[in-house]
Amino acid sequence: MSDVALDDIVSLAKRRGFIYQGSDIYGGLAGTWDYGPLGVVLKRNIEDLWWQTFVEQRDDMYGLDAAILMNQKVWEASGHATGFNDPMVECKNCHSRLREDHIKGDNCPVCGKTGTFGKPRMFNMMFKTNIGPIEDDNSVSYLRPETAQGIFTNFKNVVDTLSPDLPFGIAQIGKAFRNEISPRDFLFRAREFEQMEIEYFVDEKTWKTEFDKWVKDIYAFLSSIGIDKSDVNELEVSSADRAHYSKRTIDFEFDYSFGKSELLGLAYRGDFDLQNHQKASGKGMEYRPKDSSKPFVPHVIEPSFGIDRLILAVLSNTYSEDVQNGEKRTYLKLPANIAPVKVAISPLLKNKPELVKKSKEVYVRLKKEYGAVMWDDNGNIGKRYRRQDEIGTPYCVTIDFDSLKDDTVTIRHRDTTKQERVKIKNLGEKIA
């Protein structure tokens, strides 16, 4: 298990404006979290990087942003309307609650007693709502429990309008909702969360090689947000545990403070989803090869990332403490490309107008170029460094009296606390 305590991360996240409890002033709402001023930037940086990596930098990928509310027929076709509707039974002896379909015979698997089960009760993991003013069976809709179905239902649209060559993928970032029985472990299991999902459509014959390529691509992306291959455990999901239509599924697990748990998943789903929607909607889901060979329903490989879980992993991985001059220093070793503040600008002394003036010039100049630049003149210089350390700012630039003479400044590095003197005009290449 990771030796970073979850409490330390939760506390820092709140103290510094990364993540707050949802509905905080009313006592909270279980399973919801709000991203504060720094958190939203961190999150957006990761999403942007993901989008660049998997959509913009590739020519076989197409973006999508589908509606959260969908026709109830979507969930009937996908199996969620029944699959998410699990009958639960409770053992009257040991009070264990179990899924009825997981129990063999009349024996409680927990306490071993026989005939102790009460009446099964339905538990639906989907949030139900009604469309329009009349609440009846026809008006029922659900908040999507995964973004994937929005991609499958638009498969035909994308094929018809952009006529992509196989293999190709459709990528989407968006919210999903699950009425979890017990949300746990900070961002890890929430009722409202965000997914970054890809459905990658392939010819069945090629699925194994494409699957392996995705494993590589996933590691490359993780590495770019500071999660190394050595931080990840690949769990081959056994045929008993994976969905019946899947021939292979890998859970990529991360070592969180509460134990190894899923960070993201990679599943080969066969043609299960498209076939189901073809059957249910009556619309053709074939791909027509350009060489006029026989049309077929493609198979699909699904890399599915939970942003919130990625953020929790990034925070766990980068939360660091060391001792400087006998004082504990807390810092986030965030990679520069996702740090919410890239560089902080300070005058060495804030009561010297000439230093402040010069610092402002540097600040305005860098802010214009990089955006994520913070002005910090509070307290003394050491205090500012520590404060920037805690929010993971990789570079601090300080303007001192020499700066006035020769246009140089010191740039101080978060991880080493070392500093170097550079020309103002060369700052860009140092923090790029």
Next chain:
RNA sequence: GCGGGAUUCGUAUAACGGUUAAUAUAUCAGUUUUCCAAACUGAGGACGGGGUUUCGACUACCCCAUCCCGCACCA
């Protein structure tokens, strides 16, 4: 959902059936300070919500919410 524990300034802690609820740190303003949380002055900031007992409840009791630990769940 079940069992156990908890909930007091942003954070971390303290105290008390009865004065203005304390301390550290953080925050903000000012003085000072020539590179790693120095010092000084000042300011703002909390008893999760509701009910009961009581002359009086942050404190006791009940209900609810949330968090933590364990169990179960995770299609």
